[in-house]
Amino acid sequence: MHKKLLVAAVFMGLTGLQATAQVFEEGAKFLHVGVGFGSAYAFSGSKMGVPPVHASFEAAITDKIGVGGLVGYSSSTWDYGAFGWSGGKYKYQWNASYLVIGARGAYHFVDNDQWDAYGGLMLGYNVASLKFKTDDPDWKEPTIGWVEPKVGGVAFGAFVGARYAFSQSSAVFAELGYSIAWVSVGYCAKF
Numbered sequence: 001m002h003k004k005l006l007v008a009a010v011f012m013g014l015t016g017l018q019a020t021a022q023v024f025e026e027g028a029k030f031l032h033v034g035v036g037f038g039s040a041y042a043f044s045g046s047k048m049g050v051p052p053v054h055a056s057f058e059a060a061i062t063d064k065i066g067v068g069g070l071v072g073y074s075s076s077t078w079d080y081g082a083f084g085w086s087g088g089k090y091k092y093q094w095n096a097s098y099l100v101i102g103a104r105g106a107y108h109f110v111d112n113d114q115w116d117a118y119g120g121l122m123l124g125y126n127v128a129s130l131k132f133k134t135d136d137p138d139w140k141e142p143t144i145g146w147v148e149p150k151v152g153g154v155a156f157g158a159f160v161g162a163r164y165a166f167s168q169s170s171a172v173f174a175e176l177g178y179s180i181a182w183v184s185v186g187y188c189a190k191f
Contacts, residue, residue, distance in 0.1 A: 056068060
């Protein structure tokens with residue numbers, strides 16, 4: 001009788017261990033949707049228009065390595081008249097927007113049935129625009145191009161992050177690093 005109970009307990013324990021899956025496992029796919037706080041793409045002293053919002057996809061090619069992509073957007077406004085230029089009589093304003101599209105790769109160094117910690121790199125392109133406007137009637141468009149300089153170009157990033165799974169298909173995540181935002185949080189779907 002005791003042997004049967006012991007065998008049943010061992011069998012239930014082993015099958016229970018097999019039923020719990022890792023958060024990050026080969027073949028899994030993840031879709032992140034998040035919002036960021038602070039951005040390397042905003043001017044110093046500017047006001048955030050649209051906070052950094054982003055979506056990313058990751059496919060686990062091994063139990064430790066994932067690859068995917070990211071699309072993010074942010075905008076900001078820099079109001080030069082607020083700093084007292086021209087006695088504060090007129091506004092001189094730059095409106096910037098950033099669309100970042102990139103490929104990401106991550107190494108997952110901590111993984112269990114609820115937690116997944118990772119770090120990685122991003123390489124992509126920043127499709128940016130910078131527009132100038134003023135209500136100064138005496139403003140003359142300069143010929144040297146400093147008012148609306150060329151912006152955009154190669155975008156790169158490095159990040160560390162973690163996911164906490166509260167079911168087999170849903171998790172929350174947080175990332176810290178140089179990317180579309182300094183800090184990002186959001187929802188993650190696993191499929």
